[in-house]
Amino acid sequence: MNQVQFNFSKSQFDRLFPFYILINSDLKVESIGKSLEKFCTIRKTYNFSDFFKIKRPNISLLSFQDLAQLDNQLVILEKKNDKNIILRGQFEYLEKENCYLFIGTPWFESTNLLAEYKLSLNDFSIHDPLIDLLHLLKAKEISAEEVKQLYDTVNLQKDKLKQSELNYRTILEKATDIIYKINFEGFFTYVNESAEHITGYSREELMTMRYSQLIKNEYKKQAYELYSNQIAKKIPTTYFEFPLITKDGREIWMGQSVQYPQVENNHPELTSLAIDINKRKEAEQNLKLQEEKYRNIIANMNLGLLEVDINDNIQFANHSFCNMSGYNLQELVGKKASDLFTDKNSLVLVSDKLENRKKEISDMYSLKVKNKKGEEKWWVISGAPRYNDKGTLVGSVGIHLDVTE
Numbered sequence: 001m002n003q004v005q006f007n008f009s010k011s012q013f014d015r016l017f018p019f020y021i022l023i024n025s026d027l028k029v030e031s032i033g034k035s036l037e038k039f040c041t042i043r044k045t046y047n048f049s050d051f052f053k054i055k056r057p058n059i060s061l062l063s064f065q066d067l068a069q070l071d072n073q074l075v076i077l078e079k080k081n082d083k084n085i086i087l088r089g090q091f092e093y094l095e096k097e098n099c100y101l102f103i104g105t106p107w108f109e110s111t112n113l114l115a116e117y118k119l120s121l122n123d124f125s126i127h128d129p130l131i132d133l134l135h136l137l138k139a140k141e142i143s144a145e146e147v148k149q150l151y152d153t154v155n156l157q158k159d160k161l162k163q164s165e166l167n168y169r170t171i172l173e174k175a176t177d178i179i180y181k182i183n184f185e186g187f188f189t190y191v192n193e194s195a196e197h198i199t200g201y202s203r204e205e206l207m208t209m210r211y212s213q214l215i216k217n218e219y220k221k222q223a224y225e226l227y228s229n230q231i232a233k234k235i236p237t238t239y240f241e242f243p244l245i246t247k248d249g250r251e252i253w254m255g256q257s258v259q260y261p262q263v264e265n266n267h268p269e270l271t272s273l274a275i276d277i278n279k280r281k282e283a284e285q286n287l288k289l290q291e292e293k294y295r296n297i298i299a300n301m302n303l304g305l306l307e308v309d310i311n312d313n314i315q316f317a318n319h320s321f322c323n324m325s326g327y328n329l330q331e332l333v334g335k336k337a338s339d340l341f342t343d344k345n346s347l348v349l350v351s352d353k354l355e356n357r358k359k360e361i362s363d364m365y366s367l368k369v370k371n372k373k374g375e376e377k378w379w380v381i382s383g384a385p386r387y388n389d390k391g392t393l394v395g396s397v398g399i400h401l402d403v404t405e
Contacts, residue, residue, distance in 0.1 A: 177274060
């Protein structure tokens with residue numbers, strides 16, 4: 001009979017062997033691991049055989065001494081009233097307590113059972129691969145040569161993992177964009193070198209700060225609501241653009257992608273990649289100012305401007321054109337310009353000009369028209385093809401001058 005001495009407390013046992021079962025000399029259950037309690041209701045001081053049967057090796061457990069037959073063997077237990085609950089492990093004799101300790105782990109055929117029994121990664125002990133190899137050797141399931149090969153393989157994989165982690169760290173530190181982690185309270189738990197360079201704060205300073213301290217005040221509420229919602233609903237990825245305020249007070253626009261942790265743990269963190277989009281924002285702002293400038297010019301100039309699509313349907317008219325025609329913008333949009341303003345005698349000329357636009361030809365001409373009141377007017381029209389942002393012809397634009405007088 002093996003004699004193993006453990007000096008662990010109950011809490012230590014729960015951390016190391018969360019699925020253990022302790023059996024006394026009367027075959028009564030003394031205690032079980034915290035994770036086993038989650039899905040396997042075992043009344044303590046009741047007979048072990050009332051709850052489990054030993055599937056491997058096939059023995060009849062009649063007395064405490066029968067457990068000695070299981071020394072140095074892989075044991076498979078099955079719960080009597082639930083065949084989905086199978087434990088694999090081995091029995092160890094504790095001389096001081098005169099008890100047998102079963103140390104094992106559950107064996108589920110489907111990951112769906114983990115959710116059904118409300119188990120997570122935190123309910124399982126963390127094993128060192130070398131310890132697992134020793135268990136295999138003790139159980140005499142494989143040869144010594146096979147153990148050596150596995151040992152070498154494990155060491156090789158550990159070396160590769162270390163190198164991979166080193167490469168990963170190097171990439172994070174040398175990245176030109178900000179990469180950081182925060183806990184669910186918003187405090188930084190990791191920042192790379194770029195975070196220091198861009199924000200102007202040292203790593204030590206950042207590690208005492210919340211990420212929200214770097215966001216411009218007008219955007220803090222929106223950021224808080226976005227990330228609170230992400231945490232509450234466990235949204236995998238979010239994207240947010242905001243001005244970051246550096247230590248010296250400069251404003252830098254950042255485009256930030258935040259990842260919610262996909263693996264549960266006791267200290268969950270959000271991982272973020274923040275890219276400097278300041279040049280793009282400046283270009284957008286300049287373009288917006290230019291558009292506003294030209295829109296103001298068009299809206300307030302004394303010449304009437306009219307935009308139509310390829311089929312002569314009105315899409316836009318400025319204030320001056322509305323005054324010239326007598327129609328407001330709502331009355332014009334969607335109507336055919338030739339139907340509103342042109343009589344039969346001028347329709348041929350208008351049709352020719354529309355064909356010129358389709359051929360991407362610009363020209364100037366005078367035209368007799370009628371306004372909303374039915375009054376005859378003469379307009380001088382400068383027409384040109386109109387293109388979209390991709391350079392595709394989408395219609396025409398005309399500048400109109402009333403020369404009736």
